[in-house]
Amino acid sequence: MNAPDVELRDRVLAAGTGAGLEVVGTCSAEPFLAARKALEERKAAGLNGTMQFTYKNPVRSTDPSATVEGCATLVVAAARYPSSVPEQPERASARVARYATDDHYGRLRAGLRAMADLLKAAGHRALVMADDNSVVDRAAAHRAGIGWYGKSANLLVPGQGSWFVLGSVLTTADLGESPEAVADGCGTCRRCLDGCPTGAIVAEGVVDARRCLAWLVQQAGEFPHEYREALGDRLYGCDECQEVCPPNKRTDLADPTVMAPGAAPGPWVDVEWLLTAPDDDLLDDATLGRWYVPKRDASVLRRNGIVVLGNLVHDGRARPEDLDLLVPFLEGADPVLAEHAEWAAVRGGRPDLLDPSPVRQDVADGPTT
Ligand code: B12
Ligand code: SF4
Ligand code: SF4
Structure with a gap:
């Protein structure tokens, strides 16, 4: 050898x-x-x-x-x-x-x-x-x-x-033995387990993907009701278990890099753009276009954005008028987006958006004579 x-x-x-x-x-x-x-x-x-x-x-x-x-x-x-x-x-x-x-x-x-x-x-x-x-x-x-x-x-x-x-x-090159393993640095800390918004870290080092927001935002279909509030403002990925982590907090404090707000690609996505832009604009975007989106279906991103909007308005981080962006989804042909839009309207304190408009009521009732 x-x-x-x-x-x-x-x-x-x-x-x-x-x-x-x-x-x-x-x-x-x-x-x-x-x-x-x-x-x-x-x-x-x-x-x-x-x-x-x-x-x-x-x-x-x-x-x-x-x-x-x-x-x-x-x-x-x-x-x-x-x-x-x-x-x-x-x-x-x-x-x-x-x-x-x-x-x-x-x-x-x-x-x-x-x-x-x-x-x-x-x-x-x-x-x-x-x-x-x-x-x-x-x-x-x-x-x-x-x-x-x-x-x-x-x-x-x-x-x-x-x-x-x-x-x-x-x-195929033989470059030598594996080194010693790095010693555990967690000690008695368990902030990630306690800080996970959905309790997805079910045991030390074990994530239940069915509860993990990082997976749920990538999954097609209905976003589970029980985790919609926990989704908060997250459109794609979840950093909570890393943000609460003391070793990460120390590197955050030591890092002078501040990505310029509004610079593309940026870490924030404008909700109005997300809910109104053509599908191709989302899927070809320099940032969003790289993400794992099942079947390249932009409605998965919009679904997340709708839930986020409801949460933002509920938390006072967006205006109740912003929920008007939900109207096309409430009246649209996609039943999944319509249901999420209903949820977001109620979550954001605008159940009035669910009331049929007088015009639509007239149509629904048919001629009166
Ligand atoms: C599937 C997957 C996911 C799934 C499931 C995650 C999971 N933990 O299993 C989902 C979609 C939820 C996900 C989320 C994220 N992911 Co991911 N994901 C993967 C992927 C594709 C496979 C991971 C895998 O095989 N997991 C299977 C399990 C068995 O592995 P494990 O979780 O590492 O389990 C080990 C520990 O449990 C450990 N262990 C066993 N017993 C014990 C006991 C104790 C006490 C401890 C401490 C550990 C321990 O041994 C296990 C086996 O090695 C990899 C890419 C790849 N090809 O590897 C990226 C990868 C793991 N993900 C990555 C990232 C960045 C993330 C996110 C941070 C993204 C985000 N911000 O949203 C989150 C973090 C969520 C989390 N807390 O893990 C990075 C990890 C970087 C890093 N520094 O660790 C990877 C490596 C991608 C990459 N190439 O960079 N991910
Ligand atoms: S990525 Fe978010 S939801 Fe998933 S384990 Fe970490 S904190 Fe929990
Ligand atoms: S928060 Fe960080 S240091 Fe604390 S247990 Fe979790 S991974 Fe370890």
């Missing part, structure tokens, strides 16, 4: 940091058996809801050599995304989770490609994978010594928190 090529490993990792990746590491490509067990148990318990992703084929998603034959090493990277967000604009606006505000995966993949290119030039196979169904990214990052598993299930980088997206290069 050949000795691990540590010189190549050092050059590859240097290429990653040179390409702007904040944290890089390597680990063996042995199957991730603990993650496989977790996927299978959670699937059996129904915790994945209708989610597929890594749950679709746990054996495959936890075995890198099923994706790259002869895979020996994973070169893993974490790309940090901005932790500061601007204040909500004056107009009614819906919140976007920080990971979804810009093309952070694009930056991650570019860095991973820089490392993969070196591996290929050295004669090895190398394939970039990030947020793909074939690799359990957190388990890889954990094994590569990039961070610890928080009780929120998020992977935290020591001293830097969890505002990171994760990915790997799967390669």
